[in-house]
Amino acid sequence: MQNKHDILTLEDIKLLVDTFYKKVQHDVLLGPIFNGHILNRWPEHLEKMYRFWQTILLEEPTYSGSPFPPHAKLPVDHSHFQEWMALFTATVDELFDGQKASEAKWRAAKMAEMFEIKIAHFRKNPLKNIL
Secondary structure (H helix, E strand, C coil), X not given: CCXXXXXXXXXXXXXXXXXXXXXXXXXXXXXXXXXHHHCCCHHHHHHHHHHHHHHHHHXXXXXXXXXXXXXXXXXXXXXXXXXXXXXXXXXXXXXXXXXXXXXXXXXXXXXXXXXXXXXXXXXXXXXXXXX
16 A cells, blocks of 8 residues: 555545444344444445534534434444444554544544443433433
């Protein structure tokens, strides 16, 4: 592979998101959950993920919304978050190198940690409606 560069443009974001979610779709653990939930709406999901990471990493405010609610009722546990992070980290490391690449991995890890904690909390407290 050619020399890696940092995540600097929307095209870089698209490459990251497309490569990562292609791995997710074919992953033995994550694929059935994502494919079963997203169904034929992958193009819409990818567009939303482009905007999300563009807002987070490039500081170009193209995403609005709350990322947690769509994930709140997914049948996931710690092993799913570990696999998600492993795939995300491997994808970033495969494609990019630099400060924004490191930030992407850090932000993804914090997001996964928060989502896992919130999902566990709402499973233990089902009467509290977050949506």
